[in-house]
Amino acid sequence: MDLSAEALDKSLKARVTRVATKAAAYADEVDRVGRFPREAVDAMKAERLLSLMIPKKFGGEGLSYSEIAEVCTLLGQACAASAMIFAMHQIKVSSLVEHGEDAAWHEDFMRRVAAAQLLLGSATTEGGIGGNLRNSICAIEVKDGICRLEKDATVISYARESDAILITSRSHKDAASSDQVMTVFLKDQYTLEQTHVWDTLGMRGTCSDGFLFRGEAPAEQILPHPFAEIAAQSMLAASHLLWSALWYGIAVDAFMRSQNFLRAAARKAPGTQPPGLVQLAEISAELQTIRSTILTGLSTFEDARKNPDRLSSMGFAVAMNNIKIAASEKILTVINQAMRICGIMGYKNGTPYSLGRHLRDAHSAELMISNDRILANTSQMLLVHKQDTSLLG
Numbered sequence: 001m002d003l004s005a006e007a008l009d010k011s012l013k014a015r016v017t018r019v020a021t022k023a024a025a026y027a028d029e030v031d032r033v034g035r036f037p038r039e040a041v042d043a044m045k046a047e048r049l050l051s052l053m054i055p056k057k058f059g060g061e062g063l064s065y066s067e068i069a070e071v072c073t074l075l076g077q078a079c080a081a082s083a084m085i086f087a088m089h090q091i092k093v094s095s096l097v098e099h100g101e102d103a104a105w106h107e108d109f110m111r112r113v114a115a116a117q118l119l120l121g122s123a124t125t126e127g128g129i130g131g132n133l134r135n136s137i138c139a140i141e142v143k144d145g146i147c148r149l150e151k152d153a154t155v156i157s158y159a160r161e162s163d164a165i166l167i168t169s170r171s172h173k174d175a176a177s178s179d180q181v182m183t184v185f186l187k188d189q190y191t192l193e194q195t196h197v198w199d200t201l202g203m204r205g206t207c208s209d210g211f212l213f214r215g216e217a218p219a220e221q222i223l224p225h226p227f228a229e230i231a232a233q234s235m236l237a238a239s240h241l242l243w244s245a246l247w248y249g250i251a252v253d254a255f256m257r258s259q260n261f262l263r264a265a266a267r268k269a270p271g272t273q274p275p276g277l278v279q280l281a282e283i284s285a286e287l288q289t290i291r292s293t294i295l296t297g298l299s300t301f302e303d304a305r306k307n308p309d310r311l312s313s314m315g316f317a318v319a320m321n322n323i324k325i326a327a328s329e330k331i332l333t334v335i336n337q338a339m340r341i342c343g344i345m346g347y348k349n350g351t352p353y354s355l356g357r358h359l360r361d362a363h364s365a366e367l368m369i370s371n372d373r374i375l376a377n378t379s380q381m382l383l384v385h386k387q388d389t390s391l392l393g
Helices: 010-033 038-046 065-076 080-099 104-116 227-268 277-304 314-342 356-362 371-382
Strands: 120-123 141-143 146-153 164-170 180-186 190-196 210-218
Touching: 010 038, 010 065, 010 080, 010 356, 038 080, 065 080, 065 227, 065 277, 080 104, 080 120, 080 227, 080 356, 146 164, 146 180, 164 210, 180 210, 180 227, 227 277, 227 314, 227 356, 277 314, 314 356, 314 371
Parallel strands: 120 164
Antiparallel strands: 141 146, 146 210, 164 180, 190 210
């Protein structure tokens, strides 16, 4: 699907627009105070956006990744923290959709998510391994049909606001660190003991504090597929693409603010070319490159989903990694150029052209998951994988 506002069904676009309007109204306060964007998330629930990806047979709307990405972009233009919460939730939903079908508990859980608009959190990081989500220290214990887990999770996305948390661990106490499973724990099945405070440069509203997580639940809540399969076939691609889409949204809003600044300057001095106009054209070209990169990635993912072997291939992993690297780096170029155009009015808070929040939120992009880690993984794959150099693929 084309990545544009017009691409969405009109009724869905209206719903998303209402949520974005609410998110934008509180974005600066959410950032300044570092609080959860309650108003925006409540609006998402009221508009039933949290079940957009869930198949229709389970009560959702069965939207494609391209359509979900477009929602991320529209929300990213309003409030990056709200958009990130939406994206992280959808990434968790993708694990259920792609790997929970034919498992009775998980199918029923998807129905519950759709009916009650439950918000899903994520706990993949851990003390001692950092952001390396493909390794775990903690191990889940299963006995008499009950699973128990204790995890030192240095970051849990909006943990206190989540209705359920999807959490990774080793599959048993003797398993290798890469032999992992993902388990769904409902809010009344775990306790959280705070260990770290989310006081960050940007993305402050995601409230992703660190906690000692202790959970106990029926063992059927463990997803039936190994986490290695979940990560390779859905989670990493969904993360890279949906994150990139919301980062693109941040860059789009920065462009629009700089464009409005130049239009205001042109009206004040008719017949003259305001300084920065050429830079605006440069930003436009950068935005088109980012957009094209994301569109290509979405198309590649949708095609690969028809072939599980391709989803698990090195070529697919390299392609998704490259999209994340490109989008996360290029948005900073766009926002920096927009700041130069707007000058002190972009540097100051509280003006129609303020870009400080955009710049700080955008700096998170290179760290989620660390670009250095991704490049290291890609470089290892390129030792044995032949790079696709054709234009049509």
